[in-house]
Amino acid sequence: MDSDGHADPPADDTARADGSGHRVPEGQAPEEYGDHRGHGEHDEPEHEHRSRWPFIAAIGAASLYGGFAFFIFGAETELVPRPIGIGLAVVGAAALLAGIGGWLNQAFLAPAREGQEPHKSRGSYVSTTMLFLTTDVSTFGGLFIYYFFIRVGTWPAAELPPLLGSLVVINTTLLVTSSITLHYAHEALGHGNRRRFLTLLCATLALGVVFLAGQAYEYYEFIIAEGFSLTSGIFGSAFFGLTGLHGFHVALGIGAIAILCWRALRGYYGPDRDTSIATVSLYWHFVDAVWLFLVVVLYVGASI
Missing domain, CATH: 1.10.287 (Helix Hairpins)
Known part of the structure; x- marks a missing residue:
């Protein structure tokens, strides 16, 4: 006990304060011992990961x-x-x-x-996107398998309309170009070229919208002019099932790119802040690759 009446610390007590009143043994970091500062704040993001x-x-x-x-x-x-x-x-x-x-x-x-x-970290979002795209392959795969069974059966289908035309070529060029512009937009962001990044990102959005409009026009031509629809036999269900599923994915991608444009105009992105650009790019390139495979298998393959 000292002269003020306080008890002396034990002789073997080598603890030190961690800044919050807790005694931490010498040589041990506060986080190893259990730093309670801001405990609730650190736990909160973990709960936000659990989304419905x-x-x-x-x-x-x-x-x-x-x-x-x-x-x-x-x-x-x-x-x-x-x-x-x-x-x-x-x-x-x-x-x-x-x-x-x-x-x-x-x-x-x-x-x-x-x-x-x-x-979440960038790696977490990218890996989750890759996992989603892997499972999405099975979604398209089921419809492609259905089409392949049609091809090995009675062929050609009686309801087969003329598929190849300039519209398919234009749509394919638009989608491939949009994938290229998105790639170089991401690259421009990495180099800190904000103006080029915004220009190419907005160009990607415009190309996607025009592609979707072109597909809607193709549907109009087939359904109104040719009388070819989803209920036009087994080939009709395969064609509109595959192209409709792909068009739905394109529409979702357009929505995601529109969000990217909105955030980019607000100055949210930078060379080290590109998580959503990376994830949406993966998705858009996947949609582009599926379209190329679809054109070769469905449009070209059904016409030969």
């Missing part, structure tokens, strides 16, 4: 695909009323868009509005 939006999007996608299946089944057999399939598809599409929109808002838009970085 991917689950909602998955249910929506299943309902959308199931609705199309019921619609085609009902059109061919009349065992299921077609409005059931249409209603299920509409509800599924709404749930899918809500899930994707909610996830994008939670992961990217909300942090951008608050001037914060996304809670």
Whole structure:
């Protein structure tokens, strides 16, 4: 006990203060011992990782695909009323868009509005995107397998319309060019060239919109002029199933690129802040690759 009446510390006590009143043994870092400063703040981001939006999007996608299946089944057999399939598809599409929109808002838009970085690391987002694209291969693969079974059966299909034309060439050129502009936009960002980055990113968005408009015009020509639609036999279901699924992916990609443009105009991106640019680029290049394979297999392959 000292002269002020306080007890002396034990002779073997080599602890030191960590700045918050806790005694930390000498030689041990505060985090190893259990630093409680801001404990609640550090735990909070972990809870934000648990999002309900991917689950909602998955249910929506299943309902959308199931609705199309019921619609085609009902059109061919009349065992299921077609409005059931249409209603299920509409509800599924709404749930899918809500899930994707909610996830994008939670992961990217909300942090951008608050001037914060996304809670996950760049590597986490990129690896998750790669995992999603790997699973998405099976989605397209199921429809391609369906088409391949048609090809090894009775061919040519009686309802086969003229597929190859200048519109397919133009659309393919637009989509390939958009992939190139997005690549060089990302490269310009890495070099700190903001003006070139914004120009190429906005050009990518415009090219994607024009491509989607071209596909809508192609559908108009087939359905109105040729009388060729989703219910025009097995080839019709394969053609509109594959091109429609791809067009849906393009529409989602356009929405994602539009968000990138909005954030880029706000000055959010930089050479070391490109997480969403990297993930959306992976998705867009995947959509581009699927289209090239689709053109070779479906448009060219069905015409020879």
